[in-house]
Amino acid sequence: xxxxxxxxxxxxxxxxxxxxxxxxxxxxxxxxxxxxxxxxxxxxxxxxxxxxxxxxxxxxxxxxxxxxxxxxxxxxxxxxxxxxxxxxxxxxxxxxxxxxxxxxxxxxxxxxxxxxxxxxxxxxxxxxxxxxxxxxxxxxxxxxxxxxxxxxxxxxxxxxx
Numbered sequence: 001x002x003x004x005x006x007x008x009x010x011x012x013x014x015x016x017x018x019x020x021x022x023x024x025x026x027x028x029x030x031x032x033x034x035x036x037x038x039x040x041x042x043x044x045x046x047x048x049x050x051x052x053x054x055x056x057x058x059x060x061x062x063x064x065x066x067x068x069x070x071x072x073x074x075x076x077x078x079x080x081x082x083x084x085x086x087x088x089x090x091x092x093x094x095x096x097x098x099x100x101x102x103x104x105x106x107x108x109x110x111x112x113x114x115x116x117x118x119x120x121x122x123x124x125x126x127x128x129x130x131x132x133x134x135x136x137x138x139x140x141x142x143x144x145x146x147x148x149x150x151x152x153x154x155x156x157x158x159x160x161x
Contacts, residue, residue, distance in 0.1 A: 016139055017141060026106040038145070042136055042142060046119065046149055049116050055089035057115075058085040058086045061132055062086050065078050113134070
């Protein structure tokens with residue numbers, strides 16, 4: 001292949017999964033007010049929800065753990081990982097010298113975080129609890145769209161036959 005052989009092609013995939021999904025996740029991490037609805041296919045399961053930043057995910061998970069009624073010997077084991085994540089994300093957000101630009105964040109984005117999600121697959125009823133938020137590796141995502149795909153209602157005929 002000559003130097004022009006790749007002209008006009010999509011940017012190659014990195015080991016971190018779909019570049020465009022990483023870009024969208026990075027955008028939300030850098031600009032948390034952006035919260036698009038998205039649907040992801042992961043191993044045959046469809047997840048639809050609101051894309052949230054890594055920082056918001058950390059805060060929501062810490063709040064979930066705080067609501068748990070855990071025995072004292074397990075309490076800190078559950079709290080510490082999310083407490084560390086919250087502190088790290090809060091420090092990064094407050095330290096303007098450490099603020100990442102979008103290009104740096106694309107390389108850092110490894111997980112997608114959904115709030116208010118629905119999960120379903122063909123022969124399986126959906127669950128829509130959405131609490132706590134969902135987290136998955138970007139490299140495990142088979143496909144995605146900027147749409148809120150809803151599961152078919154049980155007993156409903158497929159309009160496409």
